[in-house]
Amino acid sequence: MDSSSLIRKTGADLRVAPNLADYAAERRRFSWEAVGRELGAQPDGGLNIAWQALERHAQGALRDKIAFRFLNREQAARSVSYGELSRLASRFCNVLRGLGIGKGERLFILAGRIPELYVALLGSLKNGTVVSPLFSAFGPEPIATRVNLGEGAVLVTTDMLYARKVAKWREQMPSLKHVLLVAEEGGATNVPGTLDLATLMAAAGDACDITPTAAADMSLLHFTSGTTGTPKGAVHVHGAVATHWATGRYALDLHAEDIYWCTADPGWVTGTSYGIVAPLLHGVTSIVDREEFDAERWYGILQDQGVTVWYTAPTAIRMLMKSGAEIPRKYRFPQLRFIASVGEPLNPEAVRWGKEVLGLPIHDNWWQTETGGIMIANTPAFDIKPGSMGRPLPGIDAAIVRHHEDGSASLIETPDVEGELALRRGWPSMFQAYLNNEERYRKCFAGPNNEWYLTGDLARRDADGYFWFVGRADDVIKSAGHLIGPFEVESALMEHPAVAEAGVIGKPDPVVGEVVKAFVSLKQGFAQSEALRLELLGHARKRLGAAVAPKEIAFLTTLPRTRSGKIMRRLLKARELGLSEGDTSTLEAGG
Ligand code: ATP
Ligand code: MG
Numbered sequence: 041m042d043s044s045s046l047i048r049k050t051g052a053d054l055r056v057a058p059n060l061a062d063y064a065a066e067r068r069r070f071s072w073e074a075v076g077r078e079l080g081a082q083p084d085g086g087l088n089i090a091w092q093a094l095e096r097h098a099q100g101a102l103r104d105k106i107a108f109r110f111l112n113r114e115q116a117a118r119s120v121s122y123g124e125l126s127r128l129a130s131r132f133c134n135v136l137r138g139l140g141i142g143k144g145e146r147l148f149i150l151a152g153r154i155p156e157l158y159v160a161l162l163g164s165l166k167n168g169t170v171v172s173p174l175f176s177a178f179g180p181e182p183i184a185t186r187v188n189l190g191e192g193a194v195l196v197t198t199d200m201l202y203a204r205k206v207a208k209w210r211e212q213m214p215s216l217k218h219v220l221l222v223a224e225e226g227g228a229t230n231v232p233g234t235l236d237l238a239t240l241m242a243a244a245g246d247a248c249d250i251t252p253t254a255a256a257d258m259s260l261l262h263f264t265s266g267t268t269g270t271p272k273g274a275v276h277v278h279g280a281v282a283t284h285w286a287t288g289r290y291a292l293d294l295h296a297e298d299i300y301w302c303t304a305d306p307g308w309v310t311g312t313s314y315g316i317v318a319p320l321l322h323g324v325t326s327i328v329d330r331e332e333f334d335a336e337r338w339y340g341i342l343q344d345q346g347v348t349v350w351y352t353a354p355t356a357i358r359m360l361m362k363s364g365a366e367i368p369r370k371y372r373f374p375q376l377r378f379i380a381s382v383g384e385p386l387n388p389e390a391v392r393w394g395k396e397v398l399g400l401p402i403h404d405n406w407w408q409t410e411t412g413g414i415m416i417a418n419t420p421a422f423d424i425k426p427g428s429m430g431r432p433l434p435g436i437d438a439a440i441v442r443h444h445e446d447g448s449a450s451l452i453e454t455p456d457v458e459g460e461l462a463l464r465r466g467w468p469s470m471f472q473a474y475l476n477n478e479e480r481y482r483k484c485f486a487g488p489n490n491e492w493y494l495t496g497d498l499a500r501r502d503a504d505g506y507f508w509f510v511g512r513a514d515d516v517i518k519s520a521g522h523l524i525g526p527f528e529v530e531s532a533l534m535e536h537p538a539v540a541e542a543g544v545i546g547k548p549d550p551v552v553g554e555v556v557k558a559f560v561s562l563k564q565g566f567a568q569s570e571a572l573r574l575e576l577l578g579h580a581r582k583r584l585g586a587a588v589a590p591k592e593i594a595f596l597t598t599l600p601r602t603r604s605g606k607i608m609r610r611l612l613k614a615r616e617l618g619l620s621e622g623d624t625s626t627l628e629a630g631g
Pocket of ligand 1: 264265266267268269270271272381382383384385386404405406407408409410429495497509511512604606
C-alpha cells in the first residue's frame with residue numbers, strides 16, 4: 041500500500057476526545073479484571089447481562105433516559121426509556137416464571153425489529169433463560185432446524201409470522217412448550233395452541249429479582265451466517281458483557297451522549313452484541329429501524345435522528361454507493377462523528393467514499409459469531425490504512441499461524457506472510473461450544489494447552505501490526521501455484537467506476553488447478569455490455585497482473601448474499617459448476 045492512501049487522524053476528525061487515544065499504552069495497561077471492576081458489582085454477587093446493561097441504569101441516573109427509539113414507516117417513533125424497558129423486561133421475566141420457564145431453558149424469538157423483541161430478550165436474560173434471536177425472514181425449515189437444535193421451550197413471534205411459518209410445522213418442534221404471540225396490527229391474538237403476549241404482560245407484575253447467574257452461565261445462542269456451509273450454533277455466556285463493554289468503548293468509541301445506530305438485525309450476532317448489549321452498557325440512546333435497506337430512508341435517519349455513531353456493514357455501504365451521488369447531496373450529517381463497519385472485508389474504495397460523502401472515513405472491524413465481540417478494529421487512536429481491518433483491541437492477542445495437517449499450528453512472526461488468523465483464548469466473550477458438535481469445537485483450537493483459537497480466516501499482518509484480510513480458508517483460490525484471496529481481486533474490480541459489487545471464485549481448470557472467475561454487479565447508470573466486460577478484464581489485469589486477475593467475468597444483477605449481508609461465494613461456485621447448492625437457509629430473498 042502506498043502511504044498517500046493512508047487516512048491520517050487529525051484533531052478535526054474527532055469531535056470528542058476519543059476513549060482510546062494511545063493504543064500502545066492502553067494495551068499495556070489493560071486487564072480484563074479491571075474491566076470487571078468498571079462493570080460494577082452486582083448486589084447478588086453474580087453476573088447477568090440484563091443487570092449490567094439495563095437494571096443498573098434503570099435504578100440509577102439513567103432511569104428516564106431514552107434507551108431505544110423505534111422507527112417504522114407507518115407509525116410515529118416510539119421512545120422507550122431505560123426505566124420503562126427494565127419494567128417491561130421484568131414483566132416478561134414474570135410471564136416466563138408464571139409459565140414455569142426457568143434458568144437455562146431456551147427461548148427463541150422470531151420477529152422483526154419491534155420493541156417486543158428487545159423486551160423479550162432482556163426479560164429472558166433476567167430470568168436466566170437462554171435466548172436465541174432468529175431472522176424474521178427465515179422460512180419454516182430453518183426455523184424448525186434451529187429450534188430443534190437448541191431444544192427451544194418457548195417461541196416468541198407475531199401472529200402473522202406464526203400463521204405463515206410456524207403453525208403447520210409446530211408438530212415438528214416437540215420441545216416447544218409455549219408460543220407467545222404479538223399482534224402485528226395491535227390488539228390481542230386468539231390463535232389455538234398459543235398465548236397472547238400482551239394479555240400475559242398486562243397481568244404480570246412490574247418488579248422482579250434477577251435470577252442469579254454466573255459469568256460462565258449460558259446467555260445467548262447465536263447461529264453463524266452459513267456463508268461457508270450449514271450454520272453452526274455458537275454458545276455464549278453472561279461473562280461476555282466484559283468484552284461488549286470494552287469494545288463499545290474502544291472500537292465504537294461510545295460516549296454517554298451519543299445517538300447510536302447499529303443497522304444489524306438481532307438475528308445476527310452483531311444486532312445483539314452491538315445492537316442491544318453494548319449500547320445499553322454504555323447508557324447511550326439507540327435508533328432501531330424496523331424497515332429494510334433504503335438509501336433515501338437511511339440518509340434521512342442519519343440526518344433527522346442526529347446519529348453520532350453509526351455501525352453498519354460493507355453491503356449497506358456498497359448499496360449506498362450504488363445508489364449514486366445525488367441522494368446524499370440532499371442531506372447533512374453535522375452530528376455524525378464515528379462510522380464503523382463489520383461483516384465482510386471493506387474495500388478501500390468504500391473507506392474513501394465515507395470520507396467524501398459523509399465527511400468521515402469508515403472504520404472497518406473484524407469479528408465472528410464465535411468471538412462474540414469485536415477483536416480487531418480500526419480505532420480513533422491510529423491512522424487508517426484503507427483495506428486493512430485494523431489492529432487487535434486491548435485485551436486481544438491476534439496472530440498469524442500456519443495450520444499443519446496433523447492439527448498443530450505454528451506462529452508466523454515474519455510480517456506480510458499469509459496464514460490463518462488465530463486469537464489467544466482468554467477473552468470473556470469467546471464461544472463455549474458449537475451446540476451438539478463437540479468435535480468441531482475441539483478442532484478450532486491448537487498449540488500448547490490449546491491456547492490458540494483458529495478462526496478459519498486467512499490474513500496477514502504488516503510490520504506496523506495492521507491485519508489484512510485475505511479470504512476465508514474455504515474461499516481461497518489456488519491457481520498455477522499461487523494462493524489468491526478473493527478480496528484482493530474483488531477490491532480491484534470495485535475500484536472501477538462501473539462496479540458496485542464483485543464476488544470471485546476459483547473455477548477448476550485442468551492446467552492451472554483453478555482459474556479466477558469474477559461475478560460483478562453494476563452501479564446505477566451503467567449497462568452490461570461486451571465492451572464493458574473487456575474493459576473490466578483489462579482493468580483487473582493492469583491492477584493485479586495476469587496471474588491474479590480474473591480470466592472470466594460475468595455480470596449479475598445482484599450477488600447471492602446471506603441475510604447478514606455476506607456474499608455466498610460457495611453458491612456462485614455451485615451454480616457455475618452445476619453442483620448442489622447445499623444449505624441455503626440463510627440466503628437472502630432474490631439471491
Ligand atoms: P459460517 O461460519 O456459517 O460460514 P460466517 O463465518 O459468515 O458463516 P459470521 O460469524 O456471521 O458467519 O461471520 C464471521 C465472518 O465474516 C468472519 O469469519 C469473516 O470471514 C467475515 N468478516 C467479518 N468481519 C470482517 C471484516 N471486517 N473483514 C473481512 N471479513 C470479515
Ligand atoms: Mg464462520
